[in-house]
Amino acid sequence: MKIRKNWLGQPHIEHERITSTLVAYEQELTANRALQKNEELLKSIHILLKKAGEAANQYIYDQAWKLFHSAKRLEIMSFSLEKLRTEMVKLNKEAVKATPWRKESILQLTSVKQEDFTEANIEQIREKIAEAMFLLHDHYDNVYLRINRRKRQIALVSVLLGAAIGGYLLLNWGNTKIYTIAIIGVIGSLFSTAVTLTTSSVNEKTPDQVLGAWITFLRPFIGAASALIANILLESGIISLLGGGDQVINVIAFVAGFSERYIINALENIVKPEAKKDS
Numbered sequence: 388m389k390i391r392k393n394w395l396g397q398p399h400i401e402h403e404r405i406t407s408t409l410v411a412y413e414q415e416l417t418a419n420r421a422l423q424k425n426e427e428l429l430k431s432i433h434i435l436l437k438k439a440g441e442a443a444n445q446y447i448y449d450q451a452w453k454l455f456h457s458a459k460r461l462e463i464m465s466f467s468l469e470k471l472r473t474e475m476v477k478l479n480k481e482a483v484k485a486t487p488w489r490k491e492s493i494l495q496l497t498s499v500k501q502e503d504f505t506e507a508n509i510e511q512i513r514e515k516i517a518e519a520m521f522l523l524h525d526h527y528d529n530v531y532l533r534i535n536r537r538k539r540q541i542a543l544v545s546v547l548l549g550a551a552i553g554g555y556l557l558l559n560w561g562n563t564k565i566y567t568i569a570i571i572g573v574i575g576s577l578f579s580t581a582v583t584l585t586t587s588s589v590n591e592k593t594p595d596q597v598l599g600a601w602i603t604f605l606r607p608f609i610g611a612a613s614a615l616i617a618n619i620l621l622e623s624g625i626i627s628l629l630g631g632g633d634q635v636i637n638v639i640a641f642v643a644g645f646s647e648r649y650i651i652n653a654l655e656n657i658v659k660p661e662a663k664k665d666s
Contacts, residue, residue, distance in 0.1 A: 405443045405451050409436060412455070422465040432458045449531055456524040460517045468504055471512050475499065478519050485526040493519045534597055541601045548608040555615060564633065565615070568640040572614025575644025576606040610644030617643040617650055 413436065416422060422429055439454035466474065475497045482493040496519040499512055552569065559565040580603050591599075617639050643650050 401448055402443065402446070405448055405455070406440075409440055409443070409451075409455060412436065412458070416462075419462075419465070421467060422462065425465050428461065428465055432461050435461065449528065449535070452531065453524075453528060456520075456528070460520050460524070463513050463517045463520065466513060466516075468506065468509060468512075471509070471516060472504065474516055474520075478516065478523065481523055482519075485523055489522045489526050493522050496522075537598055538601050541598075541605050545605050545608055548605075548612055552608065552611050552615070564636075565618070567633075568614050568618050568636065569611040571637050571640040572610040572612070572617075572644035573607045574610075575614070575641040576610025576647075578641075579610075579645045580606050609647050613643040613647040613650045614640035616654075620650075 416429065416432065422432075435454050435458040439451045439458070442448070442451035442454060463471075463474065478493055478497050482490045482497075485493060496515045499515065504512070556566060556569060584603075587599075618636060621636060621639065
């Protein structure tokens with residue numbers, strides 16, 4: 388498989404994850420003796436994995452994961468009763484991650500009585516577990532889709548915000564004070580990001596970590612914009628401070644970059660009185 392790399396020349400995380408998963412699963416299939424005896428089923432699974440690999444090489448990751456999940460569900464048709472019990476326990480535990488209606492459906496499908504776990508019912512049990520797995524995979528696919536949409540939104544906002552900041556700096560060409568404020572805002576945002584990264588847990592859910600990585604990319608733009616907005620509010624007199632001077636403004640710029648919440652609160656306090664007047 389091709390190895391996609393990011394702009395730093397390192398393997399692309401999303402690409403590396405799906406390709407390494409496919410390689411590991413191929414090895415699992417080789418070690419699955421029960422599946423090796425069923426050539427027709429094994430051939431069908433390999434076809435799905437081949438298509439998943441092709442989708443990954445074309446960077447169509449959502450399709451690659453769906454094909455991989457289809458292969459996993461197809462493998463269930465070779466499971467013994469003992470392995471079906473193990474898979475049922477896993478699905479019961481993972482059901483908590485799904486949406487309420489999916490969780491309820493998964494728990495119902497995997498609630499097979501002990502006395503019903505017989506060779507006579509094995510095909511029915513396989514079908515139930517495959518259906519429960521489909522619901523869980525469908526949940527993961529939907530989460531992946533929502534993450535991709537949010538990533539595109541973040542990318543678009545980053546470009547627009549970067550262009551707006553660039554335009555504002557061009558309008559203030561030669562004004563070192565404005566440039567200094569923007570840079571300090573960026574430093575504040577990067578410092579905040581560094582603190583968050585060193586104190587946050589690596590056990591956070593994968594979707595939160597993926598979105599967090601993209602928000603980290605957006606933070607410098609937010610920091611610069613927050614610092615510039617803070618300066619505009621100070622210069623307009625909307626926000627007043629005891630004392631003054633460039634050093635105070637620089638501190639405000641850093642604080643604004645460190646936590647944009649301060650600026651949001653300031654803007655909300657400005658808007659609320661106006662909203663009350665209008666009402």
